[in-house]
Amino acid sequence: MPLPLFLLAVAVFAMGTSEFMLAGLLPDIASDLDVSVGTAGTLTSAFAIGMIVGAPLMAGLARNWPGRSSLLGFVLVFLADHVMGAATxxxxxxxxCRVAAALAYAGFLAVALTTATTLVPPDKKGRALAVLLSGTTVATIAGVPGGSVLGTLLGWRATFWAVAALCLPATIGIVKGIPAGRVRQSAAGGPALRSELAQLKRPRLLLVMLLGATVNAATFAGFTFLAPVVTDTAGLGDLWISVALVLFGTGSFAGVTVAGRLADRYPGSVIGISGPLLLIGWPALAVLADRPVALLALVFVQGALSFALGSTLITRVLYEAAGAPTMAGSYATAALNVGAAIGPLLAAATLSTAVGDLGPLWASGLLVLVALLVAFPTRGVIAAGRSTEVPE
Known part of the structure; x- marks a missing residue:
């Protein structure tokens, strides 16, 4: 894999830390700003909504911009938003601030996903996506738990300042690692924007986007409200939240790494194995949440399965959107974040039910079930390797 791809992953690490870090900070934010934990959880949905809107919007605006300049601009805007968030x-x-930061992240990720596919051979999109998303999974291993510890010791604002600081080496990596003339998001010589947007009418593309969104909704439903489960249901101390986040992140890194080697050729096998196991895992986590050892073990497993399944489906989005070379990344980003917006909202609604803190885990299981019910009758489409359709 080329070096510029790993440098993009460094920037995704900084931004992914911000996207996921609220899972360990919600109680502190809620207390400091005088809102409920459920209300504080809407910050995750606000970020996701910004990314849903921002992915196609920013990708469309950046079609004719130099790739390095657009990536750098998005990172600097992201940095400024975290400074404002820390001060408010x-x-x-x-x-x-979360919505504005999401718009910048959406633009960056949409351009980066498209850029990543231009840096590797056409049949290595899954590997390239795995490297890029490793920035997100490493964020859940190191950045998010580290932010949780920092928030516990110094308050949630310190974590926002830390993310702003993380953006500085990311900017240096982009300037030094992405050649100004080599990687461009120019649409010159390619299909018109209207033609790329018309790809969204293709049933195959819409199907994999829907499945990717549903699985990611399940992931965010359980992950966003993991902190209360660790402290209230399992009865562990606040610092164990960071341990649980590290385990989830380690699992997600393992899942996306393994899936990255299989998603190009054997997507059907990855989905057929990880999907049913994921469906079993979320209810099991809810039932065994009061047993710390079982809770922590299942958190690792669910992280691995969630990202193995989710990254495979998003790889399929990139293949099915081959007729939209400058917008494909935005379609993948939008699919991810439709799920990230819906998941926490559904999960928050379950907190006031009889199941309480365990409601989000049951909601995750239900969302995976919906995804599998949709996927089963269309498994022939998903099981195909690279898309062989001629773009419409």
Whole structure:
């Protein structure tokens, strides 16, 4: 894999830390800004909504911009938003900061996903995606738990300042590692924007986007509200939240790494194995959540299965969107974040039910079930390797 691909992953690490870090900070934010934990959880959905809107919007705007300049601009905007978020004492202002940061991340990820596929041979998109998403999974292993510890010791604002600081080496990596003339998002010589947007009418593309969104909704439903399960249900101390996040992140890194080697040729096998296991795992986690050893073991397993299945489906989005070379990354980003927006909202609604803190885990299981019910009758489409259709 080429070096510039790993440098892009460094930037994704900084941004992914911010995307996931609220899972360990919600109780602190809720207390400091005088809102409920459920209300604080909407910050995750606000970030996801910003990415849903921002992915196609920013990718469309950046079609004719130099790749390095657009990537650098998005990182700098992301940095500025975290400085503002760290300084605010208003929850609505923090929501606005999260949306604005999401727009910048969406633009960056959409351009980076497209750029990544131009750096490797056409049949290595899954491997390239695995390297890029390793930035996100490493964020869940190191960045998010580290942010949780930092938040526990110094308050949630310190974590926002830390993310802003992480953006600085990311900017250096982009400037030094992405050649100005080699990687461009120019649409010159390629299909028109209208033609690329028309790809969204293709049933195969819409199917894999829907499945990717549903699986990611399940992931975020359980992950966002993991902290109360660790402390209240399992009865562990606050620092064990970081341990659980490390385990989830380690599992996700393992899952996306293994799936990255299989997703190009054997997507049907990855989905057929990880999907049913994931369906069993979320209810099992809910039932065994009061047993710390079982809880922590299942958190690792669910991280691995969630990212193995999710990354495979997103790889399929890139294949099915081959007729949209500058917009394919935005379609994959939008699919991921439709799920990231819906999942926490559904999960938050379960907190006031009889199952309480375990509601999000049951919601995750239900979402995986929906995805599998949709996928089963269309498994022939998903099981295909590279898309062989001629772009419409």
């Amino acid at each position: 004492s208003s929850f609505p202002t923090l929501v606005v």
